[in-house]
Amino acid sequence: MFASAAGVLFDGFAYGMLLFLLSVGLSVTLGMMNFVNLAHCSFAMVGGYTTVSLMTKLGWPFLATLPMAFAAGAAVSLLLEKTLYRRLYRATDLDQCLLTIGIVFVSIAVFAWFYTTEQQSIRVPEYLQGSVHVAGMSFASYRIFLVVIGLATTALLIFLLERTRFGARVRAAVDNQRMARGLGIDVDRAFMITFALGGGLAGLGGALSIQVVGLDPTFALSYLVYVLIVVAVGGLGSIGGSFAAATVLGISDMAGKYYFPWLGAFLIYLVMVALLMWRPAGLFGKR
Amino acid sequence: MRWHPLEIVFWLCTLLPFVVTPNYLSLASQIAITALFALSLDLILGYAGIVSLGHAAFFGVGAYSAGLLAKHYWGEPLSGLIVAALAAGLVGYATSHIIVRFRHLALIMLTMGLGLLLHEAANSASALTGGVDGLQGFKVSSVLGFRFDMFGRTAYAYSLAVLFICFLVSRRIVHSPFGLALRGIRENGTRMAAIGAPSRAHLRKAYTIAAVMAGIAGALLTHTTSTVSLEVLSFGRSADVLVILILGGAGRLYGGVIGAIIYMVARDQFSGINPQYWYFWIGLLLVAVVMFLPNGILGGLSALYKKSQ
Amino acid sequence: MLSTRNLSKSFGSLLVAGNIDLDLPQGVRYALIGPNGAGKTTLINLITGMLRPDAGEIRLGGEDITSFRPEARVRRGLARTFQINTLFPQLTMLESVTLAVLERNNDSRIWWRRLPAYRPAIDEAHQIIGSLGLESASLRLTRELAYGQQRLLEIALALATRPRVLLLDEPAAGVPKDESAALFSAIAGLSQELTVLFIEHDMNVVFRFASRILVMVGGRVLVQGTPEEIAHDPKVREVYLGKKHVA
Numbered sequence: 001m002f003a004s005a006a007g008v009l010f011d012g013f014a015y016g017m018l019l020f021l022l023s024v025g026l027s028v029t030l031g032m033m034n035f036v037n038l039a040h041c042s043f044a045m046v047g048g049y050t051t052v053s054l055m056t057k058l059g060w061p062f063l064a065t066l067p068m069a070f071a072a073g074a075a076v077s078l079l080l081e082k083t084l085y086r087r088l089y090r091a092t093d094l095d096q097c098l099l100t101i102g103i104v105f106v107s108i109a110v111f112a113w114f115y116t117t118e119q120q121s122i123r124v125p126e127y128l129q130g131s132v133h134v135a136g137m138s139f140a141s142y143r144i145f146l147v148v149i150g151l152a153t154t155a156l157l158i159f160l161l162e163r164t165r166f167g168a169r170v171r172a173a174v175d176n177q178r179m180a181r182g183l184g185i186d187v188d189r190a191f192m193i194t195f196a197l198g199g200g201l202a203g204l205g206g207a208l209s210i211q212v213v214g215l216d217p218t219f220a221l222s223y224l225v226y227v228l229i230v231v232a233v234g235g236l237g238s239i240g241g242s243f244a245a246a247t248v249l250g251i252s253d254m255a256g257k258y259y260f261p262w263l264g265a266f267l268i269y270l271v272m273v274a275l276l277m278w279r280p281a282g283l284f285g286k287r
Numbered sequence: 288m289r290w291h292p293l294e295i296v297f298w299l300c301t302l303l304p305f306v307v308t309p310n311y312l313s314l315a316s317q318i319a320i321t322a323l324f325a326l327s328l329d330l331i332l333g334y335a336g337i338v339s340l341g342h343a344a345f346f347g348v349g350a351y352s353a354g355l356l357a358k359h360y361w362g363e364p365l366s367g368l369i370v371a372a373l374a375a376g377l378v379g380y381a382t383s384h385i386i387v388r389f390r391h392l393a394l395i396m397l398t399m400g401l402g403l404l405l406h407e408a409a410n411s412a413s414a415l416t417g418g419v420d421g422l423q424g425f426k427v428s429s430v431l432g433f434r435f436d437m438f439g440r441t442a443y444a445y446s447l448a449v450l451f452i453c454f455l456v457s458r459r460i461v462h463s464p465f466g467l468a469l470r471g472i473r474e475n476g477t478r479m480a481a482i483g484a485p486s487r488a489h490l491r492k493a494y495t496i497a498a499v500m501a502g503i504a505g506a507l508l509t510h511t512t513s514t515v516s517l518e519v520l521s522f523g524r525s526a527d528v529l530v531i532l533i534l535g536g537a538g539r540l541y542g543g544v545i546g547a548i549i550y551m552v553a554r555d556q557f558s559g560i561n562p563q564y565w566y567f568w569i570g571l572l573l574v575a576v577v578m579f580l581p582n583g584i585l586g587g588l589s590a591l592y593k594k595s596q
Numbered sequence: 597m598l599s600t601r602n603l604s605k606s607f608g609s610l611l612v613a614g615n616i617d618l619d620l621p622q623g624v625r626y627a628l629i630g631p632n633g634a635g636k637t638t639l640i641n642l643i644t645g646m647l648r649p650d651a652g653e654i655r656l657g658g659e660d661i662t663s664f665r666p667e668a669r670v671r672r673g674l675a676r677t678f679q680i681n682t683l684f685p686q687l688t689m690l691e692s693v694t695l696a697v698l699e700r701n702n703d704s705r706i707w708w709r710r711l712p713a714y715r716p717a718i719d720e721a722h723q724i725i726g727s728l729g730l731e732s733a734s735l736r737l738t739r740e741l742a743y744g745q746q747r748l749l750e751i752a753l754a755l756a757t758r759p760r761v762l763l764l765d766e767p768a769a770g771v772p773k774d775e776s777a778a779l780f781s782a783i784a785g786l787s788q789e790l791t792v793l794f795i796e797h798d799m800n801v802v803f804r805f806a807s808r809i810l811v812m813v814g815g816r817v818l819v820q821g822t823p824e825e826i827a828h829d830p831k832v833r834e835v836y837l838g839k840k841h842v843a
Contacts, residue, residue: 030392034391036392036395084574084578087578088577091577093338093391093392093395094332094338094533095577095581097338097340097395098529098530098533098573098576098577099573099574099577099578101526101529101570101573102569102570102571102572102573102574102577103570103574104570105566105567105569105570105573106566106567106570106571106574107570108563108566108570109563109564109566109567109570110567112561112563112564113563113564113567117563217563221522225399225403225522228396228399229396229400231392232392232393232396236392262411263407263411265403265407266404266407266408266411269400269403269404269407270404272396272400273385273397273400273401273404276389276393276396276397276400277385277388277397280388280389280393459707459708459709459710460707460708462710462711463706463707463708463709463710463711464695464698464703464704464705464706464707464709464711464714464717465704465705465706465707466707466711467687467691467694467695467698467704467711468695468698468699468704468705470684470686470687471684471687471692471695474683474684474685474686474687475682475683475684475685477646477678477682478682478683478684478753479699480646480666480667480670481644481666481670481675481676481678481682481753481754482670482675482695482696482699482700482753482756482757483667483668483670483671483699483700483757484667484695484699484704485667486667488705489704489705492705492707496707
C-alpha cells in the first residue's frame with residue numbers, strides 16, 4: 001500500500017518534471033510579453049520529431065539527440081517570433097489565440113505529412129531502461145533520469161534568473177515592462193533570448209516525453225491543455241510556480257489514473273477550474 | 288431597424304437549395320445548424336468580447352438533452368428544442384457566474400476547462416450518454432406534421448426556420464439597449480463601470496442567451512441526424528465554430544452565417560482529403576485572417592465598400 | 597456632500613495617500629493641485645472605488661460608500677472623467693451618451709425592445725451633447741473625434757449619470773488652444789448644484805474656476821484654502837507654484 005503510494009508519488013513527480021520542462025518557457029514568455037502562445041507545444045513536437053529522425057534515420061545515440069531537440073525547438077520558436085509573433089504583441093487576446101491555434105493546426109498537418117499519424121517510438125539506451133531497486137521498491141530508470149534532468153534544469157534556470165544580469169533583466173521585464181524599458185533594458189532582446197530558451201526547453205521536453213507518453217502529430221494539441229493548466233495555475237512568469245503546479249498536476253494525474261481510473265482526466269480539469277477560481281492569477285502569479 | 292435589401296435577398300436565397308440543389312439538402316441543414324451555433328458565439332464574442340474556447344459545451348448539452356428526451360420515448364422535436372434550450376440555458380447561467388469574473392488568459396482557460404470537463408463527464412457517464420458510442424437508435428417524430436423525409440426537405444425547412452427565428456431574436460438583441468451595453472463592455476469595461484453599468488450582470492445575461500441558442504443548435508443536430516456523438520462536446524467543435532465566426536467576421540450578425548456557408552461547403556468539397564490536410568489549410572487560413580483580414584470576410588468587404596465611397 | 601476621513605493607501609513602502617481628510621460642501625468648485633506623483637489621481641481612484649484604501653472612510657451625501665463597488669458609487673451620484681480618454685472607440689458620440697442615460701435608468705437590461713423606442717433617453721443624450729456644444733459631431737464615431745471633442749465627451753458621459761459630485765481628472769490636459777474655449781465654457785456652464793473637484797496643472801484654469809484649492813504633495817494634503825490664500829502661502833510657493841504665478 002505504502003509502496004504503491006510511493007511509486008505513484010515518484011512516477012507523478014517524474015511526469016511533473018516533464019510537464020515542467022514543457023511549460024516553463026511558456027510561463028515566462030507569457031509573463032514577460034503577455035503573448036498567448038498556444039503553439040508552444042508545437043515546439044515540443046519539433047524537438048520530439050528531431051530526436052526520432054536523428055535516431056532512426058541517422059542512428060544517433062539518444063543522449064546526443066537531446067541538445068539537437070533543444071536547438072530545434074529554439075530555432076523554430078525564434079523563427080516564428082521574428083516572422084509572425086512580433087507583429088502581434090499589441091493585438092488582442094483573441095487574435096493571438098487564433099494565430100497560434102492556426103500555427104498548431106499547420107504544425108499537426110505538416111508532421112502528419114512527413115511522419116504519418118502513427119505513434120513514434122524510440123529505443124532508449126540500456127542504462128535508461130529497466131528499473132532500480134531501492135528499499136524494496138522499484139523505480140523506473142527512465143523516470144529517475146527525468147527527475148534528474150528536471151531538477152538540474154530548474155536549478156540552472158533559477159541560477160540564470162537570480163544570479164545573472166540577464167536574469168535580472170528578465171525579472172525586471174516580467175515585473176514591469178514599461179519601467180524596464182525606461183531603465184534602458186533591451187526588453188525585446190531579453191524576450192527573444194527567453195523565448196528561444198523556452199522553445200528549446202519545450203523541444204527537449206518533447207524529446208524526453210516520447211518514452212513516457214509517445215509521440216504523434218496530435219501532441220501539439222493534446223498536451224497543450226496540460227501545459228496551459230500548469231501555466232495558468234502556477235502563475236505567469238513564475239518558475240517556482242510552474243514547478244509547483246507541474247508537480248501537483250503530475251502527481252494528481254498519476255494518482256487519478258491509479259486510484260480513480262474511471263474519472264479519466266475529469267479530476268485534472270476540475271482541479272484546474274477550482275484553482276483558477278480561487279487564484280485567477282495562478283498560485284504564484286502577479287495580482 | 289430597417290432591413291437592408293441585401294439582407295432580404297440573402298434570406299430569400301436560403302430557400303434556393305430546395306429548388307436548385309435538392310440533393311444537398313442535408314448539407315444545407317448542417318450549414319444552418321452550424322450558422323446558428325456560430326451566431327450564438329457571436330453574441331458573446333463579437334458583441335460582448337468574451338473569448339470562449341469551450342462554447343461546444345452548450346451545443347453538446349442541447350444535443351444530449353434532445354437525444355435523451357427522444358430516446359426515452361418522447362420524440363416530438365419542438366418540445367425537444369425547448370428542453371434543450373432550458374438545459375443549455377441552465378448550464379450557461381450557472382457557469383456564467385464563474386466566467387464573468389475573469390479576463391485574458393484565465394478566462395480563455397476557464398472556458399476551455401469547462402468544455403473539457405463536460406466532455407470528460409459525458410465520456411465517463413456512459414450509462415447515461417453512451418460514452419464514446421453516443422446515443423443512437425431513437426426516433427424523432429414529425430415536426431408540425433411534417434415527417435423527416437429521406438431527402439432532407441423537412442430537416443432543412445426545420446433547421447432554416449429555427450435559424451431564422453433565432454436570427455430575428457439576435458437582431459433584436461443587438462439593436463436593443465442591452466445590445467448597446469454589450470458593445471460598451473466590449474469597447475471599454477472601465478468606462479462602463481464609470482457610468483454605473485452592472486457589467487457582470489449584463490455579461491451573465493448575454494452568456495446565458497448565447498448558451499440557450501447554442502443548445503438549440505445542438506438539439507437541431509440531434510433531430511436532423513437522429514444520433515448524438517461525444518464529438519458534440521469536443522474541443523475540436525469549439526475551435527471549429529471559433530474559426531467559422533472569425534472567418535466570416537465577428538460582431539456583424541451575419542459573420543457566423545457567411546463563415547458557416549464557406550467552411551461547410553469547402554469541407555464538403557474537399558471531404559476526400561485526409562483530415563490532417565484539411566487542418567493544414569484551416570490553420571493557414573487562420574494565420575492569414577489574423578494577419579491580413581482581422582475583421583473576417585465581412586469586415587474586409589465593408590472596408591472595401593468604404594474605400595470605394 | 598463628499599467627505600473622506602483618514603483615507604490612506606500604500607503600495608508596499610510607497611505611500612500614495614496618507615490620512616487624507618476632505619470636506620466638499622455642495623456646489624463648491626475645488627481644484628486639486630500638486631506636483632506629479634503627489635497622488636492626485638490616486639485620490640480620485642480611491643474615492644471612486646477603483647482602488648481599495650488601506651484605511652479610512654468615504655462619505656457621499658452623508659452615506660458611507662467606502663465598501664461600495666465603483667458602479668454602485670456612480671449610481672449614488674459620484675461621477676468622474678479620466679485623465680487619459682477612456683471612451684468607447686467604435687460607438688458614436690450619441691450612442692455613448694445614450695448608453696450612459698440608459699444605464700442610469702436601468703433600461704440597459706432590456707433586450708427585447710428596439711433602441712429607437714427609447715426616445716426620451718436619446719433626446720436627453722442630444723440635450724447633454726448640445727449643452728457642451730458638440731451637436732455637430734454627435735453621429736461621429738468616438739475614435740474619429742478631435743481630441744478636444746473627446747475630452748468634452750468624457751464630461752458628457754459623466755454628466756449623463758446625473759451626478760451630485762463630479763470629479764474631473766485634468767479636463768484640459770492636452771487640449772490645443774483653439775479647442776480649449778469650448779472646454780472652458782463647458783466647465784463654467786456646469787450646474788451650480790453640482791459639487792466639482794478637478795485636478796489641473798494649468799493654473800489659468802485653476803484660478804479661473806476654483807473657489808477653493810487643495811494642494812497635495814507626496815500623498816498628503818499640504819494645505820487648502822481660497823485661491824488668494826494659496827497663491828500667497830509660502831509653503832506652497834516653496835513646493836510648487838513658480839514665482840511667475842505669484843502676484
